[in-house]
């Protein structure tokens with residue numbers, strides 16, 4: 001029996017020999033981390049090597065590359081990280097859909113395992129189909145972009161940048177608002193994994209699953225439902241630390257993480273165009289769970 005009624009707090013790593021949760025025995029790991037970045041393997045503008053160099057320059061101890069639905073940038077990333085002495089976490093950000101678009105981050109995914117790669121091929125296929133549809137819609141509206149809509153790893157961010165350079169939009173924001181965003185004229189729904197399928201896929205291959213930028217799904221208490229549902233399938237973490245999160249957001253997310261015994265993750269969602277100047281300190285529990 002627990003000595004008190006705290007109950008809500010108990011990160012996995014805080015448990016020890018059945019004596020119940022101990023608070024504060026695991027302080028911060030002291031490691032500066034960014035667990036959410038994109039490269040040219042998906043819709044980032046910098047190569048995996050360059051992103052690792054950016055991380056080293058920003059004095060990060062730990063960096064994860066989490067491209068959309070692909071692990072094709074990870075071998076290059078890990079190589080450069082080894083050269084520069086940055087601890088590297090191979091990751092992925094899976095796009096899923098349930099009522100709205102929900103992104104699931106996977107860490108320590110087996111990026112050279114051929115069965116895992118085959119599973120990702122299927123996911124990529126859904127994305128390519130969607131991109132081709134968007135290309136067709138843009139064309140119907142007189143927008144001809146010099147990009148291959150069937151290219152692997154292509155994302156809406158690439159299309160937005162192409163629209164800006166061809167002067168179809170003033171900036172990326174306008175490209176999304178008018179054309180590529182959910183209420184844009186060329187928007188297309190893709191066939192997607194469900195969040196449950198994404199978590200199952202990551203867990204099946206021994207990875208660590210976390211919900212990306214959860215604030216985006218905070219509406220109407222839906223996040224609580226989502227977390228509760230995914231926890232049953234092995235969800236490990238919640239991206240509590242994210243550049244746009246206010247202190248209030250963080251506090252809400254921390255209590256949600258505690259309620260469902262999830263570990264806190266965090267990252268900048270760097271795409272190479274911006275310098276968000278965002279670094280967070282990894283908790284010791286998360287560090288252990290990620291085997292860093």
Ligand SMILES: [Zn+2]
Pocket residue numbers: 036038093212269
């Ligand atoms: Zn992202």
